[in-house]
Amino acid sequence: GAGVSQSPRYKVAKRGQDVALRCDPISGHVSLFWYQQALGQGPEFLTYFQNEAQLDKSGLPSDRFFAERPEGSVSTLKIQRTQQEDSAVYLCASSLVGWDRTKNTEAFFGQGTRLTVV
Amino acid sequence: GENVEQHPSTLSVQEGDSAVIKCTYSDSASNYFPWYKQELGKRPQLIIDIRSNVGEKKDQRIAVTLNKTAKHFSLHITETQPEDSAVYFCAHRERFGAGTRLTVKP
Numbered sequence: 001g002a003g004v005s006q007s008p009r010y011k012v013a014k015r016g017q018d019v020a021l022r023c024d025p026i027s028g029h030v031s032l033f034w035y036q037q038a039l040g041q042g043p044e045f046l047t048y049f050q051n052e053a054q055l056d057k058s059g060l061p062s063d064r065f066f067a068e069r070p071e072g073s074v075s076t077l078k079i080q081r082t083q084q085e086d087s088a089v090y091l092c093a094s095s096l097v098g099w100d101r102t103k104n105t106e107a108f109f110g111q112g113t114r115l116t117v118v
Numbered sequence: 119g120e121n122v123e124q125h126p127s128t129l130s131v132q133e134g135d136s137a138v139i140k141c142t143y144s145d146s147a148s149n150y151f152p153w154y155k156q157e158l159g160k161r162p163q164l165i166i167d168i169r170s171n172v173g174e175k176k177d178q179r180i181a182v183t184l185n186k187t188a189k190h191f192s193l194h195i196t197e198t199q200p201e202d203s204a205v206y207f208c209a210h211r212e213r214f215g216a217g218t219r220l221t222v223k224p
Contacts, residue, residue, distance in 0.1 A: 033212060042124075042207050042217040043162065056212065091161065104150030104211065109161040 002026070006092050006110035013082045013117050021077045021113045025094030033107065034067055034077050035091040043091055049075060082117045089114050120145045124208050124215025131198050132223050139218045141208035142190040151184055151191045154207045156217075162207060166193070198222045 005024040013019050025032050030050055035043035036059075045059040051072035060067070064082075069075040079086055093107040121144040131137050139153075152167035168175045168182045168191065175182050181194040195202055203222045208215040 035214070042214045045212050045214070048212055104148060104152075106152065106164045106167065107209070109163070111161050 004092055004094055004108050004110035006090075006113050008113060009111060011113055011115050013115065015083060015117055016081050017117075018078065018080045019082055019115065021079075021090050021115070023075045023077070023092030023094075023110060025073065025075070025092070026096075026108055027073075029094035029096055029108075031095040031097065031107075032069055032075050033093045033095075034075070035093065036061075037089045037091055037112070039088075046077070046090075079115075082115075084117050087115055087117045120148075120211040120213045122208060122210050122213045122215045124218060126218060127216065128219045128221075130221045130223065133198060133200060135198055137193075137195045137198055137202070137220055137222075139193045139206055139208070139220075140190055141192070141210070141215050142188075143210040144189065145211055146186065146189060148211050150210075151182065152209050153180075153182060153193045154209060154214075156205045156207065158204075165206075195220075200224050 007022045032049040034046040036046055037043045047060055047067045048056040049069040052069050064080045066078045089112040091112045092110045095105050095107045097105050124141045129137055149170035153165050154162040155165045156162040166177050166180050166182050168184050173184055179196050184191045200222050205217045205219050207217050
């Protein structure tokens with residue numbers, strides 16, 4: 001497809017369960033971002049990849065959160081031992097060029113994965 | 119990391135009035151300043167952006183102005199319509215503002 005695709009769209013997890021969220025960016029896009037969006041809030045930065053390199057993971061809230069992009073395209077965000085405060089929409093975005101301070105371009109977002117931890 | 123502050127958090131206007139949303143940022147090295155619109159249950163989508171070599175950019179009823187000295191940029195929507203009701207986010211580098219919920223009353 002032409003856009004950013006995320007799966008699953010909805011995920012209900014029992015507290016303590018591990019989950020894996022998938023992001024398929026636009027083909028050829030170098031940059032990939034993960035965000036967490038709580039209800040009524042703005043997207044909160046989690047992590048950034050340039051191709052397969054994870055250049056910034058400063059937004060990951062704890063060591064239960066792990067992200068990878070092993071071949072520089074598809075990315076997976078994994079959350080171990082989920083807790084209720086992890087309930088949110090997880091957004092993935094990609095952009096054409098490698099991010100740096102002088103070359104930012106438009107970020108295209110996926111529809112998100114709504115995670116509910118019960 | 120970058121710090122982005124957005125105001126106001128909510129804004130209610132009458133149809134036909136103008137709306138202005140402002141963002142301040144801290145990293146002066148970046149030259150890209152986008153605004154995104156997010157409708158309920160949908161993904162954020164770019165509506166307008168500006169680069170630091172210009173001070174203002176317009177696209178029909180929306181415009182963005184940039185003041186690099188003061189480190190702020192603003193979104194202006196004129197002749198607002200009910201379909202403009204949404205949450206608007208500014209972004210700078212990899213960070214987003216907290217969002218402004220705009221309600222346009224018919």
